[in-house]
Amino acid sequence: MGRVGTTHTPVTADTIRTWCGTADHLVIKPVIDLHDHIHVDAYEVPDRIKEHLTLRDHTCVFPWCTRPAQSCDTDHVHPFESGGETSTDNTAPLCRRHHRAKAHGRWKLTALSPGSYLWRTPHGLHLRRDHTGTTLLPTSGHT
Numbered sequence: 001m002g003r004v005g006t007t008h009t010p011v012t013a014d015t016i017r018t019w020c021g022t023a024d025h026l027v028i029k030p031v032i033d034l035h036d037h038i039h040v041d042a043y044e045v046p047d048r049i050k051e052h053l054t055l056r057d058h059t060c061v062f063p064w065c066t067r068p069a070q071s072c073d074t075d076h077v078h079p080f081e082s083g084g085e086t087s088t089d090n091t092a093p094l095c096r097r098h099h100r101a102k103a104h105g106r107w108k109l110t111a112l113s114p115g116s117y118l119w120r121t122p123h124g125l126h127l128r129r130d131h132t133g134t135t136l137l138p139t140s141g142h143t
C-alpha cells in the first residue's frame with residue numbers, strides 16, 4: 001500500500017508495480033513517522049522537516065486558512081533568534097500573508113504540541129488550530 005504525495009490518495013501495491021513498469025520518472029520516498037522528532041542545529045529548515053509538516057498539518061496553520069502546506073513558508077513558532085530550535089516541534093507552515101501577520105502584527109502563536117497551535121488574536125481571543133480545524137477557546141479575560 002502506498003499514497004500519492006500530492007493528493008494523499010491511497011494506492012495499492014499493484015498500482016505501484018504498474019507505475020514502476022511504465023513510468024518514465026518515479027520518486028519513492030521512505031515512510032515518514034509523524035511521531036518522530038526531527039531537529040537540526042541550523043536556521044534553515046531542511047526538506048525532511050518541511051515534508052513532515054506538510055503531512056502533519058496539511059495547510060497553513062493560521063486560523064481557518066486552507067492554503068496547502070506545500071506552498072507555505074516554514075515559520076519558527078518560537079523565533080530562532082530567541083533560542084527557538086529548528087525542529088518538527090517548533091516549526092509550522094504559514095502562507096506568506098499569515099507569516100507576515102505573525103511576524104509584523106500582533107497575532108501570537110504558541111505550539112501546544114506537535115500539530116496543535118494556540119493563536120492569540122490582537123483582540124484577545126484564543127484560538128486552537130489542529131488537524132480538526134480551528135476552535136475558539138474560552139478565555140479568562142486575560143490575554
Ligand SMILES: [Zn+2]
Nearest residue numbers: 060065095098
Ligand atoms: Zn494562511
